[in-house]
Amino acid sequence: MRSSDQRRNARIASRSVQVAFLLILIVLWFLATTRWRVSPLLLPNPVLVLRDFWEILRTGEFLGDLRVTLTELAFAFLISASSGVVVGYLISRSQYRIRVFEPLFAGIYAVPIILFLPLYVLFFGLGPASKIALGATISFFPIALSTIAGFGHVEKVLVTAARAMGASEYQLFRFVLLPAALPVILTGLRMGFTVALLAIIGSETIASLAGLGHRIVHLAESMEMAPMFAYIAFVVAIAAILNTLVSALEARGKRP
Amino acid sequence: MTAAAVHSWLRRPWLARILIVVVLFVLWEIAAVWWVDPMFLSPPSRVFMSLKAVFDTRGVPAALRITFFELAIAFALSVAIGLAIGLAVGLRPFARQSFMPIILLLYGMPQITILPLFILYFGIGPASKIAFGVSHGVFPIIVTIIAGVQNIKPILLVSARSMGASRWQLFRHVVFPHMIPSFFSGMRLGMTGVLLGVLLAELYVSTAGIGYFTTLFTQNFDPTRLLGLIAVLAAMAIVLNEIVRRAEVHFSRWHTD
Numbered sequence: 001m002r003s004s005d006q007r008r009n010a011r012i013a014s015r016s017v018q019v020a021f022l023l024i025l026i027v028l029w030f031l032a033t034t035r036w037r038v039s040p041l042l043l044p045n046p047v048l049v050l051r052d053f054w055e056i057l058r059t060g061e062f063l064g065d066l067r068v069t070l071t072e073l074a075f076a077f078l079i080s081a082s083s084g085v086v087v088g089y090l091i092s093r094s095q096y097r098i099r100v101f102e103p104l105f106a107g108i109y110a111v112p113i114i115l116f117l118p119l120y121v122l123f124f125g126l127g128p129a130s131k132i133a134l135g136a137t138i139s140f141f142p143i144a145l146s147t148i149a150g151f152g153h154v155e156k157v158l159v160t161a162a163r164a165m166g167a168s169e170y171q172l173f174r175f176v177l178l179p180a181a182l183p184v185i186l187t188g189l190r191m192g193f194t195v196a197l198l199a200i201i202g203s204e205t206i207a208s209l210a211g212l213g214h215r216i217v218h219l220a221e222s223m224e225m226a227p228m229f230a231y232i233a234f235v236v237a238i239a240a241i242l243n244t245l246v247s248a249l250e251a252r253g254k255r256p
Numbered sequence: 257m258t259a260a261a262v263h264s265w266l267r268r269p270w271l272a273r274i275l276i277v278v279v280l281f282v283l284w285e286i287a288a289v290w291w292v293d294p295m296f297l298s299p300p301s302r303v304f305m306s307l308k309a310v311f312d313t314r315g316v317p318a319a320l321r322i323t324f325f326e327l328a329i330a331f332a333l334s335v336a337i338g339l340a341i342g343l344a345v346g347l348r349p350f351a352r353q354s355f356m357p358i359i360l361l362l363y364g365m366p367q368i369t370i371l372p373l374f375i376l377y378f379g380i381g382p383a384s385k386i387a388f389g390v391s392h393g394v395f396p397i398i399v400t401i402i403a404g405v406q407n408i409k410p411i412l413l414v415s416a417r418s419m420g421a422s423r424w425q426l427f428r429h430v431v432f433p434h435m436i437p438s439f440f441s442g443m444r445l446g447m448t449g450v451l452l453g454v455l456l457a458e459l460y461v462s463t464a465g466i467g468y469f470t471t472l473f474t475q476n477f478d479p480t481r482l483l484g485l486i487a488v489l490a491a492m493a494i495v496l497n498e499i500v501r502r503a504e505v506h507f508s509r510w511h512t513d
Contacts, residue, residue, distance in 0.1 A: 013354075
């Protein structure tokens, strides 16, 4: 079993490189704030950041902003998921419509839609509505495009075979089209969720009254660096948790 | 032309596509003229006619020029750094195994959360926007380059080596040609990232550059000039995207399997 031993050693070695890399980064950060006297206005002490992080978790002061952000995300995703899947399904019903709409959507999706944020702020104000609108717009396209791809490229043989065996329209949809398209649609929904989250935090950062992105900007503008770093860590953790959750749901949905 | 010919001509997808866009613009025009308060929406005809007014606004041409310059520099830096890191990490299996998870972790992080830090460190000028653009553009390039060199069939490397190829020859004649398709798709993804990063930072800073004017036009309820400015920026983004997309299609043609 020589080769498996070697492989295990290589894995341990690369794991230790990863751990060492992160440790060195943290030690450098610590030294920079204590030894080398980097201004605390640029880089706060990691110990202080950690303390503030626990403080935020303990006092639960994040709850208000988290609720705002998650509510915006829920509405945005609900809108884009329902409209994206329905529009995608309707388009996928004919090859002609696919050829008309797929390049159109792909073209719009290539434009950085964040550019519309000032426009949405003008239409919907600084509150949650403009964030929901932007998140829904940005996540509509990956969801619609993957729904088109999912339903549009079901193998013809399967459809013909099901028809030949006398499947009704409903049976065709339920037992052939949907199972074939579902994995692709789920991937699109996951991508849509991720970009909606990014769009919402981004638009909160640029122009807003509340939410996690707004909190970070507020702390940055008042130069409270340690709580700001703690909030950044908090948002990164929330995003990681949400993305892991959605990926797990996707994997579960793909299991036959 | 017979009716059937007219019918088949109308069935062309690109024609229908143009028709849809035209209909959308007409609906927008009608809505803006008759229904929506002119404080919030201008008809496309007015926006188009007052594009000149956008450019005549003091400071707007300079802000657009600077944004273009930021995009170009950020893209060039992303490609250079991404190529260097991608090759350094991708060509050594051990380095790939060690650093790929770290790179993917950083790539998956919502970088928008650290945008205020970029402004604090690099100021409100072009430096912060270029840095933020690079932070968005460099990771997709690194990841696609690593994936590209990883997909080179080992037999090609082994046979080149057994025929006595030097390290440089191996790179020049085996690695490099196989890298080209992934290099150009990396460039396309990198351009998307750079556009997002630079425009986010531009919109975030409301005291200078594009962000100043979008905030100004929004607060003055001047949808005509706001739409004009957004249209010019969108056109800039579309042209830049199209250039790298064409390059990708052109350079990945030799290798179709």
